[in-house]
Amino acid sequence: MxxxxxxxxxxxxxxxxxxxxxxxxxxxxLEQQSFQSADANVSVPQALIDRFDWPQxxxxxxxxxxxxxxxxxxxxxxxxxxxxxxAVGVHALRFAGKGVMHxxxxxxxxxxxxxxxxxxxxxxxxxxxxxxxxxxxxxxxDMLGALASDFTIADGASLQTATLGDLPGSASLVRRVGVTxxxxxxxxxxxxxxGGRFQRFDIDAQLTGAKAQLAARGVFALxxxxxxxxxxxxxxxxxxTISDVLWRGVADGRxxxxxxxxxxxxxxxxxxxxxxxxxxxxxxxxAEIDAQPVLEIYADEVKASHGATVGQLDERALFxxxxxxxxxxxxxxxxxxxxxxxxxxxxxxxDLRGPFEALLxxxxxxxxxxxx
Amino acid sequence: MAVERKxxxxxxxxRYEAGFVTDIExxxxxxxxxxxxxxxxxxxxEEPEWMTDWRLKAYRHWLTMTPPQxxxxxxxxxxxxxxxxxxxxKNQPKSxxxxxxxxxxxxxxLGVPLHERAKLAGVAVDVVFDxxxxxxxxxxxxxxxxxxxCSMSTAIKEHPExxxxxxxxxxxxxxxxxxxxxSAVFSDGSFVFIxxxxxxxxxxxxxxxxxxxxxxxxxxxxxxxEEGASVSYLEGCTAPMRDENQLHAAVVELVxxxxxxxxxxxxxxxxxxxxxxxxxIYNFVTKRGDCRGAxxxxxxxxxxxxxxxTWKYPSCVLRGDDSAGEFHSVALTHHRQQADTGTKMIHxxxxxxxxxxxxxxxxxxxxxxxxxxxxxxxxxxxxxNHTQCDSLLIGKQCGAxxxxxxxxKNPGAIVEHEATTSKISDDQLFYCRSRxxxxxxxxxxxxxxxxxxxxxxxxxxxxxxxxxxLEVSLEGAVG
Numbered sequence: 096m097x098x099x100x101x102x103x104x105x106x107x108x109x110x111x112x113x114x115x116x117x118x119x120x121x122x123x124x125l126e127q128q129s130f131q132s133a134d135a136n137v138s139v140p141q142a143l144i145d146r147f148d149w150p151q152x153x154x155x156x157x158x159x160x161x162x163x164x165x166x167x168x169x170x171x172x173x174x175x176x177x178x179x180x181x182a183v184g185v186h187a188l189r190f191a192g193k194g195v196m197h198x199x200x201x202x203x204x205x206x207x208x209x210x211x212x213x214x215x216x217x218x219x220x221x222x223x224x225x226x227x228x229x230x231x232x233x234x235x236x237d238m239l240g241a242l243a244s245d246f247t248i249a250d251g252a253s254l255q256t257a258t259l260g261d262l263p264g265s266a267s268l269v270r271r272v273g274v275t276x277x278x279x280x281x282x283x284x285x286x287x288x289x290g291g292r293f294q295r296f297d298i299d300a301q302l303t304g305a306k307a308q309l310a311a312r313g314v315f316a317l318x319x320x321x322x323x324x325x326x327x328x329x330x331x332x333x334x335x336t337i338s339d340v341l342w343r344g345v346a347d348g349r350x351x352x353x354x355x356x357x358x359x360x361x362x363x364x365x366x367x368x369x370x371x372x373x374x375x376x377x378x379x380x381x382a383e384i385d386a387q388p389v390l391e392i393y394a395d396e397v398k399a400s401h402g403a404t405v406g407q408l409d410e411r412a413l414f415x416x417x418x419x420x421x422x423x424x425x426x427x428x429x430x431x432x433x434x435x436x437x438x439x440x441x442x443x444x445x446d447l448r449g450p451f452e453a454l455l456x457x458x459x460x461x462x463x464x465x466x467x
Numbered sequence: 468m469a470v471e472r473k474x475x476x477x478x479x480x481x482r483y484e485a486g487f488v489t490d491i492e493x494x495x496x497x498x499x500x501x502x503x504x505x506x507x508x509x510x511x512x513e514e515p516e517w518m519t520d521w522r523l524k525a526y527r528h529w530l531t532m533t534p535p536q537x538x539x540x541x542x543x544x545x546x547x548x549x550x551x552x553x554x555x556x557k558n559q560p561k562s563x564x565x566x567x568x569x570x571x572x573x574x575x576x577l578g579v580p581l582h583e584r585a586k587l588a589g590v591a592v593d594v595v596f597d598x599x600x601x602x603x604x605x606x607x608x609x610x611x612x613x614x615x616x617c618s619m620s621t622a623i624k625e626h627p628e629x630x631x632x633x634x635x636x637x638x639x640x641x642x643x644x645x646x647x648x649x650s651a652v653f654s655d656g657s658f659v660f661i662x663x664x665x666x667x668x669x670x671x672x673x674x675x676x677x678x679x680x681x682x683x684x685x686x687x688x689x690x691x692x693e694e695g696a697s698v699s700y701l702e703g704c705t706a707p708m709r710d711e712n713q714l715h716a717a718v719v720e721l722v723x724x725x726x727x728x729x730x731x732x733x734x735x736x737x738x739x740x741x742x743x744x745x746x747x748i749y750n751f752v753t754k755r756g757d758c759r760g761a762x763x764x765x766x767x768x769x770x771x772x773x774x775x776x777t778w779k780y781p782s783c784v785l786r787g788d789d790s791a792g793e794f795h796s797v798a799l800t801h802h803r804q805q806a807d808t809g810t811k812m813i814h815x816x817x818x819x820x821x822x823x824x825x826x827x828x829x830x831x832x833x834x835x836x837x838x839x840x841x842x843x844x845x846x847x848x849x850x851x852n853h854t855q856c857d858s859l860l861i862g863k864q865c866g867a868x869x870x871x872x873x874x875x876k877n878p879g880a881i882v883e884h885e886a887t888t889s890k891i892s893d894d895q896l897f898y899c900r901s902r903x904x905x906x907x908x909x910x911x912x913x914x915x916x917x918x919x920x921x922x923x924x925x926x927x928x929x930x931x932x933x934x935x936x937l938e939v940s941l942e943g944a945v946g
Contacts, residue, residue: 390869395860399888406881
């Protein structure tokens with residue numbers, strides 16, 4: 096009965112029920128289908144290849160088709176990573192020094208509903224690594240992907256990630272990441288999550304070394320019946336650690352967006368500085384936003400704060416734009432785009448920001464003036 | 468420094484001031500819970516049959532339930548069969564003169580403004596001593612304007628139609644584990660009915676006090692304000708020192724019809740257990756207000772400094788259009804106290820507004836949790852909520868936690884939540900100390916400032932008491 100929940104949930108029954116309280120039904124609905132193991136020997140249509148074949152990441156790319164590493168599409172010769180695959184198909188990527196990697200997860204639908212599991216672990220031993228993670232797919236029979244990762248960032252190293260969840264309405268994804276951030280090291284993450292039938296992101300980050308830093312940015316822009324559930328757990332377990340989370344959410348149509356952002360400051364983690372902010376726009380009477388910013392503090396000498404809002408566009412900003420001659424619908428689109436793009440501030444290279452902004456633009460509700 | 472250390476030690480060892488046991492013979496039922504006990508309670512209170520059935524229905528439902536586990540509390544399992552569910556002083560008095568002098572003395576020690584003092588203070592006190600209402604003052608004055616203010620048992624006898632109409636209409640018998648338990652075995656409580664268009668001429672007040680050992684106190688309070696009525700109700704609590712954990716499971720229901728206003732203020736100072744976490748009250752309370760009418764308004768204000776365990780979420784169901792709910796709270800945990808408290812604001816009607824101000828203070832090994840739900844239903848267009856939730860940590864071993872749930876289903880709503888956690892900064896302390904203010908005083912001054920927003924909402928006499936309570940509760944927290 097609780098097949099998927101047993102598989103994806105962790106902890107005891109109560110912890111699972113709590114963690115999945117807003118997505119239980121979505122998971123139940125998925126369970127109604129009998130998924131088969133996905134076939135990896137499928138040909139990837141050119142249209143799909145074009146979506147991830149970015150010139151700037153050639154030579155730095157690993158492509159997984161239905162969960163299996165595809166040698167012909169992959170080329171990671173210049174990525175600077177040491178790639179190892181163990182007997183059960185778990186991939187380990189090691190970076191020492193500068194490295195860039197573009198991981199692509201392609202969902203190619205087959206005749207029957209199918210699912211895949213994959214595990215990719217990343218270890219940054221020194222220097223700075225940059226990781227782009229992209230999820231794409233084609234419309235068809237239902238696909239359910241489950242991707243698990245451990246990111247380990249050794250003392251003094253840095254890992255920046257950028258995740259694009261760009262799925263068709265028939266694909267679902269359960270993404271679990273455990274991050275360990277060592278002393279003096281930094282972890283940065285940017286997420287842009289759009290589309291999909293159901294997307295769940297569990298990011299469990301541990302700041303285990305003194306002066307470790309985490310900065311997470313993200314946005315979900317949802318419409319139709321899309322359902323995105325983001326669970327971000329940040330644990331400060333050492334002295335003088337910093338975390339900073341900023342999230343934006345937009346929900347239109349019958350979509351549902353969930354952000355659970357929890358900050359825990361463990362006993363002894365004095366000097367922690369934790370901040371979390373989430374702002375959401377609810378654009379339709381049938382959409383729903385659930386925000387759950389949690390603080391658990393067991394140390395003093397701590398600065399911790401969170402803020403969450405759910406609302407509409409600022410009427411004054413709209414008025415300002417309209418008074419400058421911008422039509423209502425255009426003004427709204429402009430403001431929504433601006434609202435979301437705040438989340439991309441940490442993507443430093445402009446040629447990478449392109450795909451993010453393009454994804455967002457394609458998914459944001461585009462309103463047309465109805466001749467007011 | 469040596470002198471200061473000594474002062475702090477004295478303060479640390481200070482005993483719970485309101486801890487004493489009044490020696491009055493009480494007539495209790497044997498410990499245990501079963502249908503026979505529920506029937507016995509009902510029979511002793513000479514209740515009509517419908518009430519007995521109502522209790523039994525609740526009891527049967529309770530049997531099917533399990534205690535909630537979701538709160539961030541460490542609770543030793545409660546043996547519900549080891550508790551006596553009914554206790555009252557023998558020889559029920561007919562007037563104040565007949566009241567046992569020892570009882571009066573108890574109230575004197577606590578400073579309850581009874582009879583003359585009550586009138587002077589303009590407060591009508593419905594005193595619950597253990598489980599039976601002993602005396603109600605200023606009855607006549609209230610009756611003149613049509614207000615019913617009496618104990619729940621009296622109300623069941625004298626105003627059964629009102630009780631039947633409203634009892635359980637906000638918190639149904641099977642609402643949650645502790646509410647079901649309360650519905651089955653509630654001993655007494657207050658009943659307030661403000662008829663249409665009447666403004667209650669005075670602040671209504673009641674003083675609950677747990678007395679006999681082993682006895683859980685299960686009050687049931689119901690306040691109904693009809694169209695255009697308004698009332699301010701105060702509830703204050705102290706309990707004598709006892710070593711066993713005492714169970715307390717109260718239910719408070721508020722009903723506000725069109726344009727009605729109810730303000731419910733609580734100062735809770737039950738025995739918190741000693742510094743090692745021995746003893747103390749288990750406080751599991753279900754409080755809920757129903758803004759049933761348009762433009763109605765319910766304001767909860769609470770100052771929670773006592774109890775070993777507090778589990779309490781005064782809530783507002785904003786059903787009527789343009790109705791408003793407010794929740795102002797100061798919760799303090801010291802030594803090994805645990806509090807999991809907060810509110811629920813359920814927006815159903817159009818243009819409903821709610822405001823939440825929660826201030827949590829943790830000291831010693833105290834664990835303080837704010838847990839709140841703001842839910843905007845589909846039809847609640849124009850709904851507005853603002854939540855502010857601040858925590859103050861004093862010491863290295865305490866914890867402060869925030870668990871807000873925000874669920875929005877209406878695009879016309881605006882919901883804002885902000886929370887901060889901080890400690891008393893060295894800068895603040897240094898500033899005060901450089902001006903010649905001692906450390907303890909400085910801390911209490913800073914804490915007072917931290918809580919000001921909530922204290923402002925309390926009626927005058929309560930605000931003074933609350934400030935004092937906080938000072939006493941925090942003594943020995945710094946050093």
